[in-house]
Amino acid sequence: MSLIIAGRALPLVLLVIIIAAILWYMQQAYSGNVPKLRRLNAVDVIGEILGRCVEMGRPAWYLMDTVDMTTPSVLAPTVAAFQILSHTARSAARLGAKFFVPVTQGLAYTIANDIVEEAYRAEGKYEYFDPLGTVMYLPDGADRMYIINHMWSDQIAGAFFMGSWYHKAVIFTENAARAGALMLGGTDTTHNIPFLVAICDYSIIGEELYALGAYVSQDPTQSSSLAGQDIGKYIAMALIILGAILATIGIDISSIFTM
Amino acid sequence: MLIEFFFPMPKAVTDTNVTLRSFVTIVSATALILGIIILTISHLRKISRQESEWYYSIIYIIALVITAGLGLTGVRNTNFLWIYNNMTAPIGVALYSLTAFYITSAAFRIFRARNWSSAVLLVCGFILLMMLIPIGAAIFPPVVPIGEWLRSYPSSAGFRGMIIGTSLGIMGLGVRVYTGRQKEHMGIREERAEVA
Numbered sequence: 001m002s003l004i005i006a007g008r009a010l011p012l013v014l015l016v017i018i019i020a021a022i023l024w025y026m027q028q029a030y031s032g033n034v035p036k037l038r039r040l041n042a043v044d045v046i047g048e049i050l051g052r053c054v055e056m057g058r059p060a061w062y063l064m065d066t067v068d069m070t071t072p073s074v075l076a077p078t079v080a081a082f083q084i085l086s087h088t089a090r091s092a093a094r095l096g097a098k099f100f101v102p103v104t105q106g107l108a109y110t111i112a113n114d115i116v117e118e119a120y121r122a123e124g125k126y127e128y129f130d131p132l133g134t135v136m137y138l139p140d141g142a143d144r145m146y147i148i149n150h151m152w153s154d155q156i157a158g159a160f161f162m163g164s165w166y167h168k169a170v171i172f173t174e175n176a177a178r179a180g181a182l183m184l185g186g187t188d189t190t191h192n193i194p195f196l197v198a199i200c201d202y203s204i205i206g207e208e209l210y211a212l213g214a215y216v217s218q219d220p221t222q223s224s225s226l227a228g229q230d231i232g233k234y235i236a237m238a239l240i241i242l243g244a245i246l247a248t249i250g251i252d253i254s255s256i257f258t259m
Numbered sequence: 260m261l262i263e264f265f266f267p268m269p270k271a272v273t274d275t276n277v278t279l280r281s282f283v284t285i286v287s288a289t290a291l292i293l294g295i296i297i298l299t300i301s302h303l304r305k306i307s308r309q310e311s312e313w314y315y316s317i318i319y320i321i322a323l324v325i326t327a328g329l330g331l332t333g334v335r336n337t338n339f340l341w342i343y344n345n346m347t348a349p350i351g352v353a354l355y356s357l358t359a360f361y362i363t364s365a366a367f368r369i370f371r372a373r374n375w376s377s378a379v380l381l382v383c384g385f386i387l388l389m390m391l392i393p394i395g396a397a398i399f400p401p402v403v404p405i406g407e408w409l410r411s412y413p414s415s416a417g418f419r420g421m422i423i424g425t426s427l428g429i430m431g432l433g434v435r436v437y438t439g440r441q442k443e444h445m446g447i448r449e450e451r452a453e454v455a
Contacts (some may be wrong), residue, residue: 019434
């Protein structure tokens with residue numbers, strides 16, 4: 001019996017290198033040596049959207065589409081969306097914006113409720129948190145009509161679309177746009193990124209969803225992990241260039257991927 | 260589970276992983292019940308206070324009582340299945356079909372040559388649209404190979420780059436969660452002014 005499952009030796013090596021790079025940058029930040037990172041525009045946009053809602057006296061919604069936390073591919077963007085929710089809810093509580101978070105899955109609902117409740121408590125605005133209304137459980141399927149209808153009746157002024165988005169991305173963002181909401185959209189679901197980018201006023205794409213959560217955390221060790229991820233990008237770029245050159249000159253290296 | 264992905268493991272370890280995964284399902288189902296209870300309380304409050312559109316809450320309560328009552332007698336119950344097959348499923352499909360109309364209006368919003376990048380998007384979108392509709396190839400045959408090239412090379416390259424970036428983002432997220440630096444997803448937010 002082989003020590004490593006066939007075809008997974010190279011991914012294991014790359015995983016170890018990238019994780020080591022991330023941990024090294026986190027350790028550097030903990031020692032006070034914080035790397036310089038590009039500021040994401042979305043950080044300022046969150047405050048802009050909530051500020052608009054306060055000025056207009058209309059609510060801000062934070063929507064996450066598929067939040068099935070038992071599915072690995074959905075779990076990661078959902079956790080990233082929760083981290084951004086934590087920051088957004090706290091900003092909403094501080095600014096006094098009406099905030100509403102519909103959630104379509106039981107487990108995600110309890111977590112989102114805890115996050116928002118904690119955010120209001122941390123800002124000393126717990127009296128504005130409605131245990132039955134700020135975060136609402138809407139069974140999947142019934143959520144579409146509720147959300148479309150209430151986007152119009154509540155006249156939302158701001159909306160955040162974060163996490164793993166599928167066909168509802170188009171339906172909800174279009175309705176929010178028509179209702180006059182200022183929108184920030186972010187997903188890692190590649191086939192729905194174009195819709196969020198096209199319809200939302202501001203958007204974060206792919207890995208920026210994960211980066212934004214770390215960026216707004218106010219924790220340098222978290223934001224520094226983004227510099228570690230860049231090592232992974234350099235490795236990927238080097239491998240792509242190397243692979244293109246080798247393929248062009250006719251050298252087959254496919255056997256190393258089955259090791 | 261990460262170790263199981265890379266290394267061959269004894270059956271006892273894989274069985275433990277399956278058991279752990281079933282715990283997730285059980286916790287998730289329990290949270291679902293909690294969600295339904297809170298939603299029901301919310302609707303009852305709406306009815307008692309006669310808030311706007313409170314009459315829809317009565318429909319919710321009636322639907323919940325009938326569907327849950329029939330479902331509890333057995334998920335194979337004929338009446339329960341009738342409700343699902345003839346009411347829930349068609350409503351879901353009808354709502355799903357709305358996507359087509361929203362995509363059309365979204366396309367109208369997107370395909371405007373406001374600047375250089377949106378003009379590129381407009382031209383590429385038009386070529387792909389012409390490639391996919393039968394009349395496109397009939398009017399201008401080269402649109403098919405051009406469209407295929409756009410889909411196979413620039414578009415695929417962009418998407419693969421996106422997938423690589425997303426995968427790295429997930430790795431970073433995993434490291435932050437497992438090292439305990441990121442706790443916001445559990446409703447815990449620490450003030451971290453101590454770190455420079």
